Amino acid sequence: MAHVTCVGATRDELRELFEDLAAANIENIMALRGDPPKGEEGFSAAKGGFAHASEMIAMLSKEYAFCIGAACYPETHPEAFNAETDLRYAAEKVRAGAHFLTTQLFFDNERYFTFVQRARSMGITVPILPGIMPITDYRQIKRFTEMCGSEIPLRLRSELERRAEEPEAVVDLGVAYATLQCADLLARGAPGIHFYTLNRSPASRAVCSALRATSRWPGLSLTV
Numbered sequence: 001m002a003h004v005t006c007v008g009a010t011r012d013e014l015r016e017l018f019e020d021l022a023a024a025n026i027e028n029i030m031a032l033r034g035d036p037p038k039g040e041e042g043f044s045a046a047k048g049g050f051a052h053a054s055e056m057i058a059m060l061s062k063e064y065a066f067c068i069g070a071a072c073y074p075e076t077h078p079e080a081f082n083a084e085t086d087l088r089y090a091a092e093k094v095r096a097g098a099h100f101l102t103t104q105l106f107f108d109n110e111r112y113f114t115f116v117q118r119a120r121s122m123g124i125t126v127p128i129l130p131g132i133m134p135i136t137d138y139r140q141i142k143r144f145t146e147m148c149g150s151e152i153p154l155r156l157r158s159e160l161e162r163r164a165e166e167p168e169a170v171v172d173l174g175v176a177y178a179t180l181q182c183a184d185l186l187a188r189g190a191p192g193i194h195f196y197t198l199n200r201s202p203a204s205r206a207v208c209s210a211l212r213a214t215s216r217w218p219g220l221s222l223t224v
Contacts, residue, residue: 001069002026005034006056010048014056018064030069030102031057031093054089054096061097070098072128074106074115078149087115091124100126102194105133105145107177108153109184130185133196134203135174138164175203179210186211 002021004014021029033053045051050059053070060068070093073086080086090101101124106112112130119128135141138160145152152160156177163169182193195204 001028001030003030003032004056005032006045006050006053007034008046008049010046011050011059012048014050014059015063018060018066022064022066027067028069029060029066030071031060031098032071054092057093057098058096067100068098069100069102069129070094071104072101072115072119073104073149074111075104075150077104078147083118087118087122090119091122094124094126098126100129102129103131104148104150105131105196106150107156107181108151109181109188112185112190113188127191129192129194130190131194131196132178132182132185132207133198134178134207135160136171136200136203137167138170171203175206175210178203178207182207182211183214 004017006014009017018029031053033050033056050056057068057070060066070090072090072093073080076083076086077089080089094101101119103112103115109130116128133141133144141152141160144150159173160170163173185193195201195207197204
């Protein structure tokens with residue numbers, strides 16, 4: 001799955017990219033607005049570019065045959081006015097042509113299931129994949145969650161703090177927690193799992209191996 005953002009690109013440049021991806025037999029696109037470039041406080045569309053992910057999704061839906069994914073936020077996007085308007089943005093992406101939604105990372109499964117219930121009540125029927133990031137670095141995950149608005153539950157935060165100076169112990173805890181989290185999500189009806197790996201997949205592969213070993217999900221595959 002190719003992740004494509006609107007950042008710094010014109011519509012024509014994005015079309016060229018999509019033509020190349022189609023020629024390479026890429027079938028799935030995660031269409032994202034993207035974060036502001038480093039050093040800039042807010043997002044600003046490139047001249048001749050898209051200001052919102054929904055605009056890029058509409059173009060993709062009209063001109064290409066990709067399966068299109070879009071982002072959603074169980075704990076509300078940091079730039080959103082409130083949770084209700086944020087959910088309406090997700091619905092707009094679906095109306096524009098998104099075939100599925102993938103959530104921002106979260107560590108409390110109830111946030112996911114509550115969000116799905118709210119989305120269904122608004123008429124969003126596409127699959128909503130939970131986004132999971134196995135923790136491998138305590139300082140990194142603190143920085144990342146502060147940036148994207150996700151919350152680390154108190155008990156998990158306490159256990160991470162106890163291991164803050166033991167990198168291997170943090171990884172062990174992160175893999176164990178993500179495995180339990182994924183097992184609960186799948187058992188309660190999540191349509192799959194999307195892993196955020198930050199280009200490092202060993203922890204996510206370990207989670208998948210543990211889940212497959214239970215025999216409940218022998219065909220589980222890794223998507224990132």
